[in-house]
Amino acid sequence: MNNMTTARTPVPDTARRLPEAERRLSLRERKKLKTRTAIRDATYRLIKEQGYEATTVEQIAEEAEVSPSTVFRYFPTKEDIIITDEYDVLVEDLLRSRPADEPVLESVRWAIRQSMAMQVADTPEYAQEEMKLRTGLMVSVPAVRSRAMESMSVTGRLLCRVLADRTGRDPDDLEVRVYAMGLMSALLEAVLYWAERDYQDDVLDLVDRTLSTFSNLARRSPDDGHDILTG
Amino acid sequence: MNNMTTARTPVPDTARRLPEAERRLSLRERKKLKTRTAIRDATYRLIKEQGYEATTVEQIAEEAEVSPSTVFRYFPTKEDIIITDEYDVLVEDLLRSRPADEPVLESVRWAIRQSMAMQVADTPEYAQEEMKLRTGLMVSVPAVRSRAMESMSVTGRLLCRVLADRTGRDPDDLEVRVYAMGLMSALLEAVLYWAERDYQDDVLDLVDRTLSTFSNLARRSPDDGHDILTG
DNA sequence: CACCTTTTGAGAGTTACTCTCATTTCATGC
DNA sequence: GCATGAAATGAGAGTAACTCTCAAAAGGTG
Numbered sequence: 001m002n003n004m005t006t007a008r009t010p011v012p013d014t015a016r017r018l019p020e021a022e023r024r025l026s027l028r029e030r031k032k033l034k035t036r037t038a039i040r041d042a043t044y045r046l047i048k049e050q051g052y053e054a055t056t057v058e059q060i061a062e063e064a065e066v067s068p069s070t071v072f073r074y075f076p077t078k079e080d081i082i083i084t085d086e087y088d089v090l091v092e093d094l095l096r097s098r099p100a101d102e103p104v105l106e107s108v109r110w111a112i113r114q115s116m117a118m119q120v121a122d123t124p125e126y127a128q129e130e131m132k133l134r135t136g137l138m139v140s141v142p143a144v145r146s147r148a149m150e151s152m153s154v155t156g157r158l159l160c161r162v163l164a165d166r167t168g169r170d171p172d173d174l175e176v177r178v179y180a181m182g183l184m185s186a187l188l189e190a191v192l193y194w195a196e197r198d199y200q201d202d203v204l205d206l207v208d209r210t211l212s213t214f215s216n217l218a219r220r221s222p223d224d225g226h227d228i229l230t231g
Numbered sequence: 232m233n234n235m236t237t238a239r240t241p242v243p244d245t246a247r248r249l250p251e252a253e254r255r256l257s258l259r260e261r262k263k264l265k266t267r268t269a270i271r272d273a274t275y276r277l278i279k280e281q282g283y284e285a286t287t288v289e290q291i292a293e294e295a296e297v298s299p300s301t302v303f304r305y306f307p308t309k310e311d312i313i314i315t316d317e318y319d320v321l322v323e324d325l326l327r328s329r330p331a332d333e334p335v336l337e338s339v340r341w342a343i344r345q346s347m348a349m350q351v352a353d354t355p356e357y358a359q360e361e362m363k364l365r366t367g368l369m370v371s372v373p374a375v376r377s378r379a380m381e382s383m384s385v386t387g388r389l390l391c392r393v394l395a396d397r398t399g400r401d402p403d404d405l406e407v408r409v410y411a412m413g414l415m416s417a418l419l420e421a422v423l424y425w426a427e428r429d430y431q432d433d434v435l436d437l438v439d440r441t442l443s444t445f446s447n448l449a450r451r452s453p454d455d456g457h458d459i460l461t462g
Numbered sequence: 463c464a465c466c467t468t469t470t471g472a473g474a475g476t477t478a479c480t481c482t483c484a485t486t487t488c489a490t491g492c
Numbered sequence: 493g494c495a496t497g498a499a500a501t502g503a504g505a506g507t508a509a510c511t512c513t514c515a516a517a518a519g520g521t522g
Contacts, residue, residue, distance in 0.1 A: 028488055028499075035500095057478065067502045072479065146377035153380075174424050174437060175444045178417040182445065185416030186409040193405050206405060213406045214413065259468075259519055266470095287508065298471045303510065 036074050038064040043081045044133060052141050079147035082134055088155055091115050095162045104163065105211045108183070112207055135195035148188065156184040186210050267305050269295040274312045275364060283372050310378035313365055319386055322346050326393045335394065336442045339414070343438055366426035379419065387415040417441050 025033070042064035046055040057078055061068040075081045094111040120127045137144040157171075159180040164171035171177075190210040194203050256264070273295035277286040288309055292299040306312045325342040351358045368375045388402075390411040395402035402408075421441040425434050 026489080031488090032500085056476090068479095069502060069504095070500085073500080076479085078478070142381060146381055149380040149384075150373060150377055174421065174440055177424060178420050178441045178444050181420040182413040182417035186413035189409050189412040190405065193408060209405055210409045213409050257520080262519090263469085288510085289508085299510095300471060300473095301469085304470080307510090309509070 035064070035066055035070065039066065039071055039074055040081055044130060047082075047137070048133065052137055052144070077147070079141075079144050082137055082144055083147045083151050085151070087115050087119065088158060090118065091155065092158050092162065095159070096165075100166050103215075104166070105183075105215050108159075109208065109211050112187075113204060116204070132195070132199055135191050139192055139195045145192075149185075152184045152188045153181060156181045159184065183214060186214055266295070266297055266301065270297065270302055270305055271312055275361060278313075278368070279364065283368055283375070308378070310372075310375050313368055313375055314378045314382050316382070318346050318350065319389060321349065322386065323389050323393065326390070327396075331397050334446075335397070336414075336446050339390075340439065340442050343418075344435060347435070363426070363430055366422050370423055370426045376423075380416075383415045383419045384412060387412045390415065414445060417445055 039060065043055070043060050046059055046063055057071055058068055060081070061071045064071070071081075075084065091111050094114050095107055098107040098110065119131075123130075138148045139145070156177075157180070160171040160176050163169070163176050163180060164173070167176070169176050187207065187210055190206045191203070194201055194206050270291060274286070274291050277290055277294055288302055289299055291312070292302045295302070302312075306315065322342050325345050326338055329338040329341060350362075354361075369379045370376070387408075388411070391402040391407050394400070394407050394411060395404070398407075400407050418438065418441055421437045422434070425432055425437050
């Protein structure tokens with residue numbers, strides 16, 4: 001592959017990320033953002049060419065034009081370079097912006113759609129491709145999948161807090177936690193399903209089906225096709 | 232700590248494990264089982280004394296009186312020494328032994344109780360302690376927790392197959408997978424909850440509450456305390 | 463006992479990750 | 493513009509989890 005940029009044109013994709021929020025930051029903060037995305041872009045580029053295992057952190061550092069130390073300062077593990085997303089806070093805000101009497105699953109559905117739309121808006125050309133690469137790695141690389149599950153459980157705790165606020169329960173309540181983790185895990189499974197089938201389905205459609213399955217669990221009638229699981 | 236056994240008395244706990252199945256195996260197979268449990272016992276012993284991070288595979292090898300190479304031959308990663316369980320096949324058999332028209336969650340509840348009872352029967356003195364150590368490590372060591380989630384998702388696939396057989400669906404059906412993974416993940420969360428609270432609750436009680444939460448998801452009435460989550 | 467297969471140990475090598483310290487780069491008050 | 497302090501970076505050494513290879517040992521079988 002030689003459609004990659006030469007060293008003379010460092011990290012070209014960088015400029016496209018975080019177009020608005022990037023302003024009004026100190027030079028230092030802007031530089032930090034730049035190296036962060038430079039590292040991530042370099043990682044995606046190399047992995048696309050060579051695969052995950054064949055790509056070492058040293059190579060990533062070189063490609064991103066930083067030292068290996070810096071890579072580890074920005075991302076605690078190699079998997080984090082791929083998985084870490086900054087959208088968790090966003091999702092929490094989105095969830096909290098919904099009326100408290102809306103069914104939880106509706107709020108979640110809306111928050112997912114909204115956050116995906118915003119990601120696409122941030123980086124139109126790359127959002128889809130990056131998401132495919134990421135989920136593909138979740139399927140093929142156990143370490144990445146593990147890290148994704150960890151990250152998902154963090155999002156689960158977030159959902160716990162929202163649920164707790166809505167229902168007046170404790171966020172550490174067993175029932176709250178079980179519900180939140182079950183839901184998050186189901187959603188992750190949907191994404192894995194999407195990647196395993198070579199992204200043929202519409203992700204949002206899979207999300208809808210997942211949420212439906214989740215809300216229909218207790219019904220016994222086999223009339224809508226999503227609810228005969230409980231026997 | 233000097234209640235540890237000397238090198239002259241190698242792996243004393245070993246003899247207690249797998250008391251029945253161990254016979255009728257060739258000498259080779261028996262030896263393999265022995266080293267396997269020797270490694271595991273050594274690991275638990277060392278971790279109890281020194282903690283997880285401080286315990287290296289080299290130390291484990293020495294304590295188990297094998298070479299480091301052998302340790303890695305038996306367990307692909309250090310976390311696997313702690314997490315790997317041989318009870319998955321057992322659980323599948325247990326699930327399949329139930330009548331096909333029994334509600335799934337009932338079968339699961341029964342299978343969990345049964346498999347726990349059998350583990351206790353296998354190694355009465357150590358079963359509880361080992362389970363506590365293991366779940367404690369899931370809470371405190373991210374790598375172990377990740378590995379546990381991976382292992383859980385394998386069990387989830389198993390549940391998919393059982394569900395598929397029962398409902399006549401495909402085991403790769405999105406709804407089947409989402410249901411199975413959601414349930415498994417919820418159960419794992421219950422165990423983590425148990426460990427986080429210093430094992431004060433009865434695990435089986437937590438399992439029951441988890442399964443109840445799962446089966447009550449779609450109901451709206453706030454009358455039994457487990458079901459107002461869907462708002 | 464001899465022959466073949468499986469298991470083991472020894473050792474070298476890779477790589478992710480950690481820690482420390484000196485150097486550079488940015489922010490700020492003058 | 494410049495001095496001073498703080499934050500970010502780079503360089504390098506070190507650790508430990510794995511991987512691979514190959515020769516020695518042990519088990520199974522005629």
